[in-house]
Amino acid sequence: MDELYRERFARAFGIFTHDQIERIRTTRVAVAGLGMGGSTFIDLVRMGFERFHVADPDVYERTNINRQRAARESTLKQRKDDSLIAEARDINPAVEIEAFRDGVQPGNVESFLDGVEFVVDVVDIFAMECKLILNERAHQLGIPVASAATLGHGAVVLVFDSTTPSFGELSGISAQLSQPENLTRFVRMMFPVLPEYMREQTERAMAGKGHIPFVVTGVEFAAAIVVTEIVKNLLGIGVPVKAPMGVLCEPIGLRLEQFLSPAAAQLSEA
Numbered sequence: 001m002d003e004l005y006r007e008r009f010a011r012a013f014g015i016f017t018h019d020q021i022e023r024i025r026t027t028r029v030a031v032a033g034l035g036m037g038g039s040t041f042i043d044l045v046r047m048g049f050e051r052f053h054v055a056d057p058d059v060y061e062r063t064n065i066n067r068q069r070a071a072r073e074s075t076l077k078q079r080k081d082d083s084l085i086a087e088a089r090d091i092n093p094a095v096e097i098e099a100f101r102d103g104v105q106p107g108n109v110e111s112f113l114d115g116v117e118f119v120v121d122v123v124d125i126f127a128m129e130c131k132l133i134l135n136e137r138a139h140q141l142g143i144p145v146a147s148a149a150t151l152g153h154g155a156v157v158l159v160f161d162s163t164t165p166s167f168g169e170l171s172g173i174s175a176q177l178s179q180p181e182n183l184t185r186f187v188r189m190m191f192p193v194l195p196e197y198m199r200e201q202t203e204r205a206m207a208g209k210g211h212i213p214f215v216v217t218g219v220e221f222a223a224a225i226v227v228t229e230i231v232k233n234l235l236g237i238g239v240p241v242k243a244p245m246g247v248l249c250e251p252i253g254l255r256l257e258q259f260l261s262p263a264a265a266q267l268s269e270a
Contacts (some may be wrong), residue, residue, distance in 0.1 A: 002024055003166075007143050008092060009048045020235050024048045027234055030116040032053070032134055034080040036150060037122035038069035039097040039223035044120075045088045045095060048225055052088075055100035055111055057082045068215040096098075103127065104134045111113040113138060114267045122222075125212075128182045129175055135160065135167035144233055146226045149190040150218030152198040154250035156190045157241075158224040159233065180208060195250055221249045 001022060012021055013219070025048055031041045034056035042056060059079050064071035070083040081099045088095050100112050104123060112134075119138050123131040136248050138145045144161040160167050168174060171189040173182045187194075194202055204210040225247050232238045241247050 002094075003089045004074065005048075005050075005092075005096075010179050012048060015195055016235070023047060023234060024231065027051065027117045028053065028115050029118045029120065029230065030112055031120045031122070032112070032131075033120075033122035033124060034084050034223065035064065035068050035079050035122070035221050036148070037120055038080060038084050039219050040122065040148070040226045042069055042085055042087060042142075043079065043223045043227045044230070045091050047231065052095065052097045053116060054085070054097060055079055055102075055112060057101060057103040060163055060208050060260065067214050070084065070257040073232065080148065084203035085149050090127075103129045106130075106133055108261065109133055113141060113143060115121060116143055117235065120226055121145050125183055125186055126179070127254070128179060128186070130167060132173055132175060139166040146229055147190075148222040148226050149186070150214055150222050151187075151202065152195055152213060153193060153215060153217045153221075153252050154191075154198075154248065155218045156192070156246055156248050157222060157229060158243045159241060160243050160245040161227050161233075167243075170243055190246075190247045195252060197252060221251070225249060 006061040007027065009021065009045060020233060027049060029044055029049055030053040031037050032055045034041060035058065041052070052135065059077050060068070060071045060075045060083065061183055062076060070080065070087055075083050077196060081101060085097050087100060088097065100106065100108055119134070121131065121134060123134060135145055135147070139160060141164040146157055146159050147155045147167060148155065187202065187206060201210060201213055206214040224270045229247065232240045
């Protein structure tokens with residue numbers, strides 16, 4: 001690593017060793033879906049990753065502004081990959097990024113996964129066939145996949161690898177089922193118990209009678225969890241969480257514990 005890299009990521013030393021940071025820098029990560037995945041992609045860049053494949057065919061719309069990293073009035077109708085790649089290079093000009101501008105498709109999935117050590121799957125749930133193809137091929141190749149979803153304020157992340165059931169096996173999703181049935185199975189896998197405040201609208205959306213609501217908090221929680229799990233898996237630190245277990249962060253239903261410092265405890269007793 002050169003001196004510019006050392007300066008950019010100096011505050012990571014002490015959390016990670018030199019060898020661990022070099023492992024992060026040289027690992028190629030594929031990010032499929034740059035809507036919700038835009039935050040994950042930029043967080044990976046700020047974590048020090050420099051090598052990427054990214055895939056998304058879409059442009060920003062005004063309805064993206066409430067949650068997607070580069071969505072703003074000035075980027076409406078701009079491609080998501082162009083906007084986020086520009087931001088990534090502004091953070092670290094040394095990043096190497098190959099963009100798959102048609103998204104993940106049956107015809108490019110091999111190239112998308114070539115040389116990749118970890119995949120982030122945030123392919124739009126309405127492109128379920130592409131999502132399934134990506135997960136199936138990565139599982140066959142033994143490439144770990146972090147699959148993320150958000151609902152309301154909450155986020156869920158599952159990590160699939162060669163030691164776990166595949167995405168299709170765990171979810172029951174298949175190309176032979178209808179889109180509404182696959183959507184229902186996906187939501188049930190990622191959110192076995194719907195938060196009460198999300199129940200009515202989510203059930204309406206699964207019945208084709210409305211949209212699935214999202215806010216920025218869930219997207220940012222998902223990004224933080226995905227990046228953390230990738231680092232844990234790559235470096236062999238902590239306890240990586242793997243399917244069928246997952247990480248759920250639902251701040252609306254959060255349990256609070258009171259923490260009292262010794263000094264505060266003495267005051268409370270006085």
